[in-house]
Amino acid sequence: MRQRSLVILTSVLTTGALTLTACGSRNNDSKGGDSGNITVTIGVDAPLTGQNSATGLGIQYGAQIAVDDANKNKTVPGVTFKIKALDDKAIPATGQQNATQLVAEKDVLGVVGPLNSGVATQMQQVLDTANLVEISPSNTAPELTQGKDWQSKKVRPFKTYFRTATTDALQGAFAADYAYNGLHKKKAFVVDDKQTYGAGLSKIFKEQFTKQGGKVIGTDHVSVGDRDFSTLVTKIKNSGADILYYGGQYDESQVLTKQLKDAGAKIPLFGGDGMFTPTYIKTAGKASEGDLATSIGVPVDTLPAAKDFVATYKAKKYPGDYGTYGSYSYDATTAIIKAVGQVIKDGKLPDDARAKVVDAVQHNSFDGISGKISFDEFGDTTNKQLTVYQVVNGAWKSVKSGVANPK
Amino acid sequence: MNTLPQQLANGLFLGSMYGLIAIGYTMVYGIVQLINFAHGEIFMTGGFGALTVYLALPDGISMWIALPAMLVGGALVAVLIAVGAERFAYRPLRGAPRLAPLITAIGLSLALQQLVFNLYPNAKAARVFPQLPFGPYHLGSVTVQSGDLFLIIAAPVCMAILAFFVRLSRTGRAMQATAQDPDTAQLMGIDTNRIIVIAFAIGGLFAAVAGTAYGLKYGSVSYDMGFLAGLKAFTAAVLGGIGNIYGAMLGGLVLGVAEAMATAYIADVPGMHQLGGQGWAPVWAFVLLILVLLFRPQGLLGERVADRA
Numbered sequence: 001m002r003q004r005s006l007v008i009l010t011s012v013l014t015t016g017a018l019t020l021t022a023c024g025s026r027n028n029d030s031k032g033g034d035s036g037n038i039t040v041t042i043g044v045d046a047p048l049t050g051q052n053s054a055t056g057l058g059i060q061y062g063a064q065i066a067v068d069d070a071n072k073n074k075t076v077p078g079v080t081f082k083i084k085a086l087d088d089k090a091i092p093a094t095g096q097q098n099a100t101q102l103v104a105e106k107d108v109l110g111v112v113g114p115l116n117s118g119v120a121t122q123m124q125q126v127l128d129t130a131n132l133v134e135i136s137p138s139n140t141a142p143e144l145t146q147g148k149d150w151q152s153k154k155v156r157p158f159k160t161y162f163r164t165a166t167t168d169a170l171q172g173a174f175a176a177d178y179a180y181n182g183l184h185k186k187k188a189f190v191v192d193d194k195q196t197y198g199a200g201l202s203k204i205f206k207e208q209f210t211k212q213g214g215k216v217i218g219t220d221h222v223s224v225g226d227r228d229f230s231t232l233v234t235k236i237k238n239s240g241a242d243i244l245y246y247g248g249q250y251d252e253s254q255v256l257t258k259q260l261k262d263a264g265a266k267i268p269l270f271g272g273d274g275m276f277t278p279t280y281i282k283t284a285g286k287a288s289e290g291d292l293a294t295s296i297g298v299p300v301d302t303l304p305a306a307k308d309f310v311a312t313y314k315a316k317k318y319p320g321d322y323g324t325y326g327s328y329s330y331d332a333t334t335a336i337i338k339a340v341g342q343v344i345k346d347g348k349l350p351d352d353a354r355a356k357v358v359d360a361v362q363h364n365s366f367d368g369i370s371g372k373i374s375f376d377e378f379g380d381t382t383n384k385q386l387t388v389y390q391v392v393n394g395a396w397k398s399v400k401s402g403v404a405n406p407k
Numbered sequence: 408m409n410t411l412p413q414q415l416a417n418g419l420f421l422g423s424m425y426g427l428i429a430i431g432y433t434m435v436y437g438i439v440q441l442i443n444f445a446h447g448e449i450f451m452t453g454g455f456g457a458l459t460v461y462l463a464l465p466d467g468i469s470m471w472i473a474l475p476a477m478l479v480g481g482a483l484v485a486v487l488i489a490v491g492a493e494r495f496a497y498r499p500l501r502g503a504p505r506l507a508p509l510i511t512a513i514g515l516s517l518a519l520q521q522l523v524f525n526l527y528p529n530a531k532a533a534r535v536f537p538q539l540p541f542g543p544y545h546l547g548s549v550t551v552q553s554g555d556l557f558l559i560i561a562a563p564v565c566m567a568i569l570a571f572f573v574r575l576s577r578t579g580r581a582m583q584a585t586a587q588d589p590d591t592a593q594l595m596g597i598d599t600n601r602i603i604v605i606a607f608a609i610g611g612l613f614a615a616v617a618g619t620a621y622g623l624k625y626g627s628v629s630y631d632m633g634f635l636a637g638l639k640a641f642t643a644a645v646l647g648g649i650g651n652i653y654g655a656m657l658g659g660l661v662l663g664v665a666e667a668m669a670t671a672y673i674a675d676v677p678g679m680h681q682l683g684g685q686g687w688a689p690v691w692a693f694v695l696l697i698l699v700l701l702f703r704p705q706g707l708l709g710e711r712v713a714d715r716a
Binding site (some may be wrong): 238251 | 410413414417418420421524531532533535538543545550552624625626627629630631632635666667670671674684685686688689
């Protein structure tokens with residue numbers, strides 16, 4: 001008998017483990033307001049645990065603050081908004097499941113997210129078929145809005161997909177321009193993580209850096225989850241490169257930069273918005289000093305309109321980093337909220353509310369906390385601002401803001 | 408500049424860590440013919456145990472005092488979990504078909520990951536691990552980091568102690584006897600249950616040293632660090648000949664060096680540019696494993712033994 005009870009205990013443990021992995025952790029931070037009797041849900045999809053979760057949580061709580069503000073200010077009279085946040089763990093297939101789940105819930109009228117361009121590629125079709133609007137605060141891969149052949153012929157693949165972030169075509173070019181003309185670097189070693197975002201960004205950087213007159217003297221690829229880069233940094237150190245460009249997320253680059261500096265290579269690591277987070281500096285420590293990252297928009301702390309947002313985020317002690325995508329998530333959520341406000345008639349939602357919300361978002365234009373929010377014919381933001389940040393005394397400091405002019 | 412010495416060293420450091428983890432797979436397999444797939448997670452909990460001790464110590468404490476305490480704390484946690492897994496998950500299934508404990512091991516692996524993920528404070532992303540405050544050292548053209556230094560001292564020392572223990576102590580000889588024939592060993596008066604517990608405990612001990620080394624080397628520990636490291640270490644154990652403790656260490660070193668060489672040099676071979684680099688390193692490691700197993704199915708140091716009925 002005792003044997004059997006242990007067997008049962010073991011199987012319970014096993015089943016428990018499987019159930020836990022299957023469910024993951026779903027946060028349902030919905031706080032009902034009392035501003036109306038119709039409830040509209042805005043779905044959020046981002047990595048909330050594990051890889052990329054520091055910046056992903058910034059998206060979730062950016063959206064949460066936008067919804068709380070709308071409920072408090074009665075932006076849309078008669079409607080209470082709430083957030084349904086799903087964790088995609090930065091895995092494309094999980095993002096697709098989440099999209100399917102959001103489509104199935106009738107009161108979801110818009111989706112904010114995802115964080116990763118690779119995840120977006122798997123969500124677009126699902127949401128487009130359901131006429132459900134999707135606004136990403138952080139996707140930067142050009143093909144998401146301009147099609148596979150965006151360099152020669154731009155074709156918008158999905159009419160329901162929008163973004164408040166600008167594209168890597170501009171971000172990569174802006175970085176290449178700053179590396180060559182601002183930092184006077186001539187020889188770059190380019191590494192990426194083989195993901196849609198990282199590979200795309202580093203490819204654009206390579207092209208623009210070469211066009212400027214610089215030389216790409218080596219390339220390599222790492223895998224998501226890699227933690228040992230010792231062989232790679234030996235290669236980089238001996239290549240004579242004077243800058244390392246990394247296309248990917250902070251999870252890998254924070255370890256890469258530490259191992260690079262430890263090995264004695266005194267060259268900066270330059271990356272994109274995926275590594276513009278305080279977590280990068282916290283993990284890499286002193287090794288991150290002098291490293292650079294481009295990010296979309298202008299620094300959130302300098303935007304007067306974002307002051308309340310930052311104050312609320314800090315006051316509520318939300319986890320994650322608001323600085324990377326928080327304000328863009330706030331604006332993306334607000335764009336959906338405003339669209340719902342235009343669609344609603346006599347306190348009622350029309351039958352084809354989802355399709356009407358898509359139209360309303362397309363033609364929307366308002367002043368958000370990150371700048372003017374409006375979308376062009378591809379669903380891209382018309383705000384093309386970019387900023388280069390550098391780690392100075394253990395904090396990201398903006399060194400140059402501007403608009404990219406790809407050559 | 409010739410990079411070969413540095414790349415070889417990189418491979419050896421990485422390989423030492425694989426070897427330390429591989430000991431746990433090989434010890435357990437040698438005695439109960441069980442592939443303990445939860446061993447990667449025991450390695451992970453060892454790292455978290457060491458981190459917990461560090462966090463419990465007063466701020467700004469010297470690493471010379473903290474490190475031994477961290478090793479003891481990590482070892483306690485890892486050994487406790489390894490022995491607990493044996494007692495509550497594997498022992499009840501000892502008479503069952505081999506597939507049952509294997510599936511249990513996989514379930515246990517997921518359970519441990521989720522437990523740390525959900526219960527350890529702020530473990531949903533990587534947690535920063537303290538660093539040794541010295542180094543790097545330069546020996547000719549080779550740079551050695553403090554974390555690597557810890558590894559190349561700890562791995563041979565642990566290995567030597569284990570070798571002496573298995574060869575010379577009464578318990579060690581009882582382990583060899585149990586590995587050869589558990590039934591006869593029991594008839595000779597050896598408490599095989601105790602021997603099996605010791606095998607799991609030694610595996611946990613080595614995993615804790617490896618987990619601490621991982622934290623020192625990479626600057627962080629995370630709930631999912633055991634998966635890939637465990638898989639690589641299992642590969643190392645098979646490569647070296649599963650069941651053989653020297654094979655596990657050798658397999659680890661060969662695997663580490665093979666990965667380093669593949670990352671560093673395959674891309675320079677004419678026509679192979681697309682097949683080299685960091686991303687391809689695991690592929691080449693597994694190509695090597697398949698080649699070794701084709702010509703020596705028992706692994707590098709393994710002995711061909713008739714399958715016991």
